[in-house]
Amino acid sequence: MKSEIEVFREFTRKKGLRNTPERETIIKEIFATHDHFDVDELYLRLKNKKKKISKPSIYRLIPHLLESGLIQEAYFEDGHFHYEHIYGHEHHCHLRCLRCGKTIEFQEKPLEKLEGKLAEEYDFSVTGHKLEVFGFCPQCKVDPHVAKVEDAGDPRRQR
Amino acid sequence: MKSEIEVFREFTRKKGLRNTPERETIIKEIFATHDHFDVDELYLRLKNKKKKISKPSIYRLIPHLLESGLIQEAYFEDGHFHYEHIYGHEHHCHLRCLRCGKTIEFQEKPLEKLEGKLAEEYDFSVTGHKLEVFGFCPQCKVDPHVAKVEDAGDPRRQR
DNA sequence: GTCATTGTTGAAAGTGATTATCAATATTCT
DNA sequence: AGAATATTGATAATCACTTTCAACAATGAC
Structure with a gap:
């Protein structure tokens, strides 16, 4: 290679x-x-x-x-x-906690079939994809609307 | 509703x-x-x-x-x-041109099975996902390494 | 309804990741 | 080697986003 x-x-x-x-x-x-x-x-x-x-x-x-x-x-x-x-x-994707930002990598079945379909339907040359799955991690999911992680910060904040 | x-x-x-x-x-x-x-x-x-x-x-x-x-x-x-x-x-995803930024929305088969598997495997409460497919649109794919779209800008530039 | 508590608002200033500028330098092609 | 021009590093600039703060207002308790 x-x-x-x-x-x-x-x-x-x-x-x-x-x-x-x-x-x-x-x-x-x-x-x-x-x-x-x-x-x-x-x-x-x-x-x-x-x-x-x-x-x-x-x-x-x-x-x-x-x-x-x-x-x-x-x-x-x-x-x-x-x-x-x-x-x-290997292509991998990310599972991310919306509250604390914890990120887990996972392998997923390639979405090649979907890519091929899109390439044909829209006449694109498809080169790849990005899949992110969101949710709340074990610590944060207890009650996502109330739980506070000690200064983990909002993962969406700018800086 | x-x-x-x-x-x-x-x-x-x-x-x-x-x-x-x-x-x-x-x-x-x-x-x-x-x-x-x-x-x-x-x-x-x-x-x-x-x-x-x-x-x-x-x-x-x-x-x-x-x-x-x-x-x-x-x-x-x-x-x-x-x-x-x-x-x-309906949940939808995006097909985007890496050169000119053209964006097409498309429906995809829900990735619910994957979400369920991840939820179980990592003890997450999964709330959603984001799938972006990248490539080059019909105009830009002719030769993605040479073609220039008139001032369409790099879709990845910051500002 | 009234009051106390405290989250929200707008204006203004601040922050910081990213980009533009530019002269000097280095790569590529002939 | 030499011409053309892309790249580099230092510096300054940009601008999306956040913070600050005093005035205000939504909420809950009474």
């Missing part, structure tokens, strides 16, 4: 973009762990490893990584998106 | 919140059309109808409307969320 770096190189070639050491450094760091990440976390991880990468470079790279299929948005929390690398993975 | 206003009144009662004329005005405006909305659009619609509602009041109401199940997030575009009212509707 092609490495993520190779995938990105092909992508830049096709798009007329340029590859740079900074971009490869960022991509390697993204794939260095299995964790979700956000821009700030990623920036700090790079900083801790003495890599001199600016935040704007990360922000500028993300749309390309999304379009190349290397990463996807995982969820929006605390005022910003969290991402995850998806190249070479 | 209970009206959306009645649903919200019950919700405030249960939660120890207060209902106000401002909130009912906002809710009525949300349900006055079938359209998706964002905070700014909603604010302008109210302003055009000479309703004196401040933006913070809208921002403060939205988490309650989400929690009460009257609305849901539809998608994130142009740097902010777009919402839609869902009370009394």
